[in-house]
Amino acid sequence: MKIERYPPTNSTSLQAWNSADELLVQQADNHVTKQMQLAIYHDTFGYLSCHLHSFNPQVVTVSKSQEKAIIRNLQLNKQPVDGLSIINPLGDLEKKTDVVFMKMPKSNDLFELFLNHIINNLDEDGTVYVGFMTRNFSSGALAMAKKYFDSVEQTKAIKKARLMILRKPVGGKKESLIHKIEYQDLVFQQYYGVFSANNIDYATQYLIENLKVTESDLNILDLGCGNGVIGIMAHKINPEAQVHYIDDQNIAIESARLNSKDGTFYHQDNLDSFADNEFHLVLSNPPFHFEHENNIEISLNLFREVHRILKKNGSFQMVANQHLNYKPHLQKIFKSVHSVNNHAKYIIYRCLK
Numbered sequence: 001m002k003i004e005r006y007p008p009t010n011s012t013s014l015q016a017w018n019s020a021d022e023l024l025v026q027q028a029d030n031h032v033t034k035q036m037q038l039a040i041y042h043d044t045f046g047y048l049s050c051h052l053h054s055f056n057p058q059v060v061t062v063s064k065s066q067e068k069a070i071i072r073n074l075q076l077n078k079q080p081v082d083g084l085s086i087i088n089p090l091g092d093l094e095k096k097t098d099v100v101f102m103k104m105p106k107s108n109d110l111f112e113l114f115l116n117h118i119i120n121n122l123d124e125d126g127t128v129y130v131g132f133m134t135r136n137f138s139s140g141a142l143a144m145a146k147k148y149f150d151s152v153e154q155t156k157a158i159k160k161a162r163l164m165i166l167r168k169p170v171g172g173k174k175e176s177l178i179h180k181i182e183y184q185d186l187v188f189q190q191y192y193g194v195f196s197a198n199n200i201d202y203a204t205q206y207l208i209e210n211l212k213v214t215e216s217d218l219n220i221l222d223l224g225c226g227n228g229v230i231g232i233m234a235h236k237i238n239p240e241a242q243v244h245y246i247d248d249q250n251i252a253i254e255s256a257r258l259n260s261k262d263g264t265f266y267h268q269d270n271l272d273s274f275a276d277n278e279f280h281l282v283l284s285n286p287p288f289h290f291e292h293e294n295n296i297e298i299s300l301n302l303f304r305e306v307h308r309i310l311k312k313n314g315s316f317q318m319v320a321n322q323h324l325n326y327k328p329h330l331q332k333i334f335k336s337v338h339s340v341n342n343h344a345k346y347i348i349y350r351c352l353k
């Protein structure tokens with residue numbers, strides 16, 4: 001079977017699966033029968049969905065890029081995608097499940113969202129297998145598993161990966177999980193698993209304190225919007241503006257929808273749905289982590305697309321950790337790049353098309 005990363009990468013060291021995925025598939029081969037209802041959670045690039053396809057799994061993900069990776073890899077391996085059910089954890093599974101295979105997410109908050117979803121959709125005699133690399137194990141994740149399951153066991157490590165085996169779900173329907181974050185005179189709501197659960201991220205705050213929004217900025221994009229805080233603060237400065245919110249995670253988009261009553265929302269991982277020269281202003285605290293990998297390739301591709309969708313003389317304002325050193329990359333794309341760096345840790349770039 002051939003499994004490729006989406007989006008593709010130039011790095012030869014980044015892989016599309018690891019030994020935690022292999023361990024999960026071995027477990028399925030030994031313990032799952034065709035009569036069982038199977039669900040897969042957080043299948044990074046589709047290794048699990050491709051190998052377990054014959055069990056007709058229900059596939060749960062929050063991310064558009066993950067959904068695309070799964071579909072592309074099924075197609076690459078000539079497996080049918082019609083009838084594949086891809087579900088997000090804000091809705092229920094179509095059928096109760098007997099057995100779950102999950103790749104443990106980096107974020108414990110997202111892990112909790114998934115566990116909460118699982119216990120609402122799992123047969124009471126069901127089993128959950130969670131695969132992870134031992135170097136990524138955290139006591140927080142173990143505590144989370146014990147909050148939702150009375151029986152939590154771990155296998156021995158094989159090729160530096162291990163499984164957690166969860167049984168006996170703790171009873172009682174669990175509610176949807178939403179954090180409330182106070183910032184300035186507003187309260188932002190966000191589903192568990194959305195970026196920066198406890199406070200508005202400090203880099204984001206620094207960008208907001210330095211936003212330059214004028215009354216002629218009528219069409220604004222909040223790129224990688226999370227709970228929508230950047231776009232919402234820009235809208236406060238120019239209430240005439242139409243603000244668009246885009247994020248790879250549906251839980252982020254649904255959070256932004258809770259916080260902004262008059263935005264336009266896109267659950268997408270690229271800017272293909274926007275025309276050339278469409279925006280006066282694009283704002284972002286862009287992603288530079290992909291799970292446990294540090295990877296700025298995704299952001300650099302987005303920056304090239306930002307240039308395309310900006311109007312002439314339109315502005316791209318973004319914040320980043322100083323050490324990422326985006327300036328030379330941005331200078332290759334934009335007519336001018338001005339930086340504001342009176343902060344010890346973060347830097348703001350204002351780029352003009």
Ligand SMILES: C[S@@+](CC[C@H](N)C(=O)[O-])C[C@H]1O[C@@H](n2cnc3c(N)ncnc32)[C@H](O)[C@@H]1O
Pocket residue numbers: 065195196201204223224225226227228229230246247248249252268269270284285286287288298
């Ligand atoms: C650093 S967080 C910023 C979130 C929010 N703007 C804030 O400041 O709190 C980056 C966001 O980008 C999103 N993201 C990652 N890759 C993306 C992509 N390819 N397209 C759109 N959004 C993406 C992530 O889901 C995450 O919500």
